[in-house]
Amino acid sequence: MPVKKKRKSSGSDESALKKCKITSFCRTQIPSRLINPEDHFSSKKCQSWFYEYTDTDEVVGPEGMEKFCEDIGVEPENIIMLVLAWKLEAQNMGFFTKEEWIKGMTSLQCDQPERLQGKLDYLRSQLNDPVTFKNIYRYAFDFARDKNQRSLDMDTAKSMLALILGRTWPLFPVFHQFLEQSKYKVMNKDQWYNVLEFSRTVNTDLRNYDEDGAWPVLLDEFVEWQKARLVV
Known part of the structure; x- marks a missing residue:
């Protein structure tokens, strides 16, 4: 999810195009612990997960977003992050509020990084319709x-x-x-x-x-x- 930056003077067409290309790959993921399929979604765990990335304003900001992306193994500029923001009905690029997080992650039934990793193919498939x-x-x-x-x-x-x-x-x-x-x-x-x-x-x-x-x-x-x- 690209974070807005101050406008800079443009260079050549080629360098500008390279700059605006967005990656579509995922980071190499560290093997995650197995999830017991019998473990049901937990609102409490979902909220605790949110607070791993927040600041004092109870909003996931740019720094928290970077850590979040690392945890799920996705580059911030990956289009999956835009699809996820759409799913969360996020209002501002580079930020997730607590309300957006809880509502969206509950809809996805994700209360930890491993569960969301398991939804990445689903999120990408949304682009096919x-x-x-x-x-x-x-x-x-x-x-x-x-x-x-x-x-x-x-x-x-x-x-x-x-x-x-x-x-x-x-x-x-x-x-x-x-x-x-x-x-x-x-x-x-x-x-x-x-x-x-x-x-x-x-x-x-x-x-x-x-x-x-x-x-x-x-x-x-x-x-x-x-x-x-x-x-x-």
Whole structure:
């Protein structure tokens, strides 16, 4: 789950793209103790587990989140962490409140790291259903934005797009380059939603793109920019 950082001046397209690529692998896991299948979920154990990562505000913050990821053997930037946040209905990227934790982990029936490790394949499988994937994608916009802003700053938008679409959308590297050189500093919700629709319906050669369709200007400009590059 990428933590927002202060905007830095952009370098070359290649270095910027490398920077925004998100890993999809899990850490090498230390062999965990076996779980007795007869042991039922315990709310008390779930709460105690939460407090292993909290600060005085009873919120799992960045430091606690890093330890949590180590315990379950998942990189913080792994897309599984976004799916988990969606399951917990977390409101702020990089943070889990006690209420979110208890409600979400109870739903998953996880009260210790080993149980959640056993759910990782299930969490990843949620991305295979088109409807669920769309829900997670839409959730990511409000999850990642600053709550006092209506739009995503472009650095965060590029990182989140890399996380969600970077591995599956062939045009993502080109779209990322377009965003790098464009005038856009933020991405609004309508643009965010339409990028997913664009990635699902428009061919890589862009020939089936309807210029008279109800696409945001950002995507019209991307298509025009890419077609000009292909001519050259």
